[in-house]
Amino acid sequence: MLPWVVRRTRLPLLSLRCAHCRAESATTGRGRFRVNANGRRLDVWLLVACVSCDRTSKLTVHERAPVRSIGPAELHGYRVNDPELMASTLLDPLLARRNRFALDWTGAWRLETPPARLGEAWPVQVEVAFDDPVPVRPERLIxxxxxxxxxxxxxxxxxxIPLHRPTSAGFTFTVMAGD
Known part of the structure; x- marks a missing residue:
């Protein structure tokens, strides 16, 4: 069985309407969080910038959350703008739904395959694994x-699985001999 891996090369762009230029433009993360304390409540936002006009907007991560509901390591990550926490936050489907944006994965991933073995017996079985939830049509990937x-x-x-529907879950397929 041949292993294929789909890996993220960069963070995806966001499809989100810009509040300033009103264009449906892609925005990208600045890699920064903003944490605001109000008594015993915290607000945490992920800052994003419009690609067209470079205006900064905020995506709500936590709103009026009790301080004790956020773990110390996570809170520290927000304060120091931890890149891994930023990536996992941006890829969270609940954040996308709550802030009404979609991820644009165009040019943000690559397929890693082992070198082809020309003398290999047919049929060949391939296992595809995803490091990140990159939605891709299996037909195009193959x-x-x-x-x-x-x-x-x-x-x-x-x-x-259906070859024409996007998936971000691992799957296997078999390649039959050519005509």
Missing amino acids: AHGLGLSRNQVRRRIKCG
Whole structure:
């Protein structure tokens, strides 16, 4: 079984309407949090900037949360702008739903495949794993990885999931011998 891995190369852009220029433009994380304390309550925002006009906006991470409800390590990560915490926060589907944005993964991932073995016996089984929740159509991923057209993929690939629907979960497929 050949292992393929889909890896993130950078954080995805956000599809979010800019409050200043009113364009449906992609925004990108600045890599900064803003933490505001009001008594025993905390507000935490993730700062993002519009690609078009560079205006900064805030995405709500925690709103009026009791101080004790946020762990000390997480709170420290917010205060020092921890890059790993920023990435995991940005990739959180609950944050996207609450702040009404979608992730644009175009150009933000790569497929790592082992070198092709020309003398390998057919059929060949491939296991695809995802390091991050990159939504990609299996049909396009397989075509890219094998250098085939999508029609050839439909003819030569046996897979247990629909090839035309985006997925971000690992899957396996079998490549049958060519015509």
